[in-house]
Amino acid sequence: DAGVIQSPRHEVTEMGQEVTLRCKPISGHNSLFWYRQTMMRGLELLIYFNNNVPIDDSGMPEDRFSAKMPNASFSTLKIQPSEPRDSAVYFCASTQGDTQYFGPGTRLTVL
Amino acid sequence: GQQVMQIPQYQHVQEGEDFTTYCNSSTTLSNIQWYKQRPGGHPVFLIQLVKSGEVKKQKRLTFQFGEAKKNSSLHITATQTTDVGTYFCALPPGSARQLTFGSGTQLTVLP
Numbered sequence: 001d002a003g004v005i006q007s008p009r010h011e012v013t014e015m016g017q018e019v020t021l022r023c024k025p026i027s028g029h030n031s032l033f034w035y036r037q038t039m040m041r042g043l044e045l046l047i048y049f050n051n052n053v054p055i056d057d058s059g060m061p062e063d064r065f066s067a068k069m070p071n072a073s074f075s076t077l078k079i080q081p082s083e084p085r086d087s088a089v090y091f092c093a094s095t096q097g098d099t100q101y102f103g104p105g106t107r108l109t110v111l
Numbered sequence: 112g113q114q115v116m117q118i119p120q121y122q123h124v125q126e127g128e129d130f131t132t133y134c135n136s137s138t139t140l141s142n143i144q145w146y147k148q149r150p151g152g153h154p155v156f157l158i159q160l161v162k163s164g165e166v167k168k169q170k171r172l173t174f175q176f177g178e179a180k181k182n183s184s185l186h187i188t189a190t191q192t193t194d195v196g197t198y199f200c201a202l203p204p205g206s207a208r209q210l211t212f213g214s215g216t217q218l219t220v221l222p
Contacts, residue, residue, distance in 0.1 A: 043154070043199065045214045088165060091153055098144065098203055102153040 025094030117213030136198030
């Protein structure tokens, strides 16, 4: 199994630009999570889906952030417009039982 | 929601010394998980503890779940440079798939 796949691995963009992060969960896992990690705030849950349905998006910082899961094998996290304070590592994770399997992350830098 | 405190935040040890990190919850837990994140990497599941007073070992790592199921510890015997990273506890609140991660303990092992 390839594990959770995220793309891109690194993204550098300018303030105001749209950023789209992508995630392919492990096949058969029916829950998917998006996290953001920074030195200051640690690992924060942004949103999670169960069977492709958003269950809790209370962690999404503001309206500039949106997430979709059109099918069981793909999810996106979009930031529009991006701001320098959005710079962080964004992780996607999928679950089997209670265990979460994290992707390698996308390191986002907004200049 | 559930609160979790993890201490210490940072720990520097000399190679060969022991290391312990503690996780404390404000409420009784159904179970607790531990994850390790290497520098530049992603969190990786280590273990889940379920039973009151449970002790599990993985080579030099010993995991304990408190009798009251409100606290847990991870102990590493004779640390090695490969143990470097951040260790997180994670609490599953109720039946939801959502995990609450502790702030993590960042371990540095000096050769």
